[in-house]
Amino acid sequence: MTFMTKTLGTVAALALSAGAALADPALIYDLGGKFDKSFNEAAYNGAERWAQETGGSYRDIEIQSEAQREQALRRFAEAGFNPIVTTGFAIADILGQVALDYPDTKFVNVDGFLPEVPDNVLLINFQEHQGSYLVGMLAAMASETDTVGFIGGMDIPLIRHFGCGYAQGAKAANPDIEIIANMTGTTPTAWNDPVKGSELAKAQISQGADVIYAAAGGTGIGVLQTAADEDILSIGVDSNQNYLHPGQVLTSMLKRVDVAVHDAMAAGTDLETGKYMTLGLAEEGVGYALDEHNEALITDEMKAAVDEARQQIIDGELNVVSYYENDSCPALNF
């Protein structure tokens, strides 16, 4: 009986939300899936926080195929959801086209790029290289073997962008540092392959790495696990992953997707669109995580050095080269 009532409730809620949604927001996750403990999960956390604060509700979908990107956008827009928040750069292109058909609906994309931004689209980008620079400094200072590792997800420019900032930071803290960089794969499964992440971490450890930064979505779980098992340090990404292995995760490179999603949903239909929003260190869109799980690992000296670099980057005295500038990295060859 409880089952029936529950189902009927769901169906009723469904009918309501599908029929006359009073501008509830919707959230479309990228292919990696909702609970990747990283990028998409950060978006989910932001949406959940918004729902708790306001008592509002939202609908979300984990897409399964490329063609569903357009489908989900259109179906949500037609059902009256507003704003529609999407994560991942891969949806940006189709979003730019679909948005033109629904001028009254506002669309948000995290990480995307469009040559021309339609009036009802907001593109949110993060300065990942700045945050990665800071964790790169921490890694180099924490390393005793003068060797640090980087494990990326799928080998695409965005991930090289992470690795490039990391390498520059590591080199800045210790010019003699050696950086080992590996990518998990060339297909989207590279975002969710903890076993491969674990193997790569072992390979890097055997080459002497004692701090490994994983920028690989769900694959990073395996990297962090192996680092903890082998008693070396790791660095998490996107969400604060320090808690996963307390005392063994040096820090996490925070990319506050949750804040971006939360703010977009909070602004609702009043959201300012038609532009790019770039979130860097100054806006606290990126940064490094310091909490009770890793405070013993970060010495005062390290903290002072990183905070100084952070201030210098914000003031424009220190320039972290972006991989996108000329598709190459001054500190690392991929």
Place this chain on the structure above:
Amino acid sequence: MDRMPAWADAVLVPLFSIVLAAILSAGVILAIGENPVEAFRLMVDGALMRSSGWGYTLYYTTNFIFTGLCVAVAFHARMFNIGGEGQAMIGGLGVALVCLFIPWPHWSIALVFATLAAGAFGAAWAWIPAYLQAKRGSHIVITTIMFNFIAAAVLNYVLVNVLRPAGAQDPATARFPEAVHLPTFQDMFSTAETAMFRGSPANVTFFIAILACVAVWLLIWRTRLGYEIRAFGHSETAVRYAGISPVRITVLAMLISGGLAGLMAINTTMGEAERLVMNATEGAGFIGIAVALMGRSHPVGVFLAALLFGFLYQGGAELALWTNIPRELITVIQALVILFTGALDNMVRMPLERVFLAFRKEGAR
């Protein structure tokens, strides 16, 4: 006669398999606290009751027809081509090169040449495993699956380093020019008053898929080459004795098979995305195996099986959109259908055959 009639083999066995899979899926949905009847209604409603739903169903169907035919042709030569995925990826590269670098005056001309390029690239990718199988005896299953990964790596390299427009983060090519956009069902069937197939990706490629079905039927059952392929599939020694070169048949069958997989790229790359993306095939190459198994490697069967899987894909998307059934479970449902129709085929066939034989004995007495 110790076999059941052909119609029972072709109709009853798949039907029983689907029903079994559906019952098991319903159980799984019940177990997570959702209503299976409601879920099924949503799937049917989303996939078959609206023209835009049909647009998606037929779009997926088109993909599965091509990959299903790809596997079916290889099956006739008793080869297991599981490289449809990679062959379709490389076919996509052919389509992208043709569409991006040649200024076509009209989509119809572009379509002809894109079709040729897709087929040629897909066939070329299948040629290497075919050659290795024919000349060196390297097993086609191993080589074709490895070639899937090589294809992914090649495509990634080309997209990231060569074809990606400056500034873009997405590993994808630029959009194809307006002139090569294929007419979608929306363009073709909408009247001034009513928009049909609104926003859905089904396009003119669907008709090419149907043509491909006819062509494969003609090839396998009406040409000398088709006869040689089937004969080779039944007995290599007999074929050798009859003076047919096994090397030639292996290579030709795989070329046709790879070419058919490559054709899938017209649908995804030219018809839907209108640019080449990294993940254009998304598993259709593997679904093709299930489609060919279920369709008994016959074009009509392949068409019907592809339609079923198209329905499952689109219906699954509807479930993801409007219920809280997690997407992993939708994959489970699709996998159950594959399991029952493909792998557990004999589980249904054998009891059914026994029933038929029992009846026949009764009749003979």
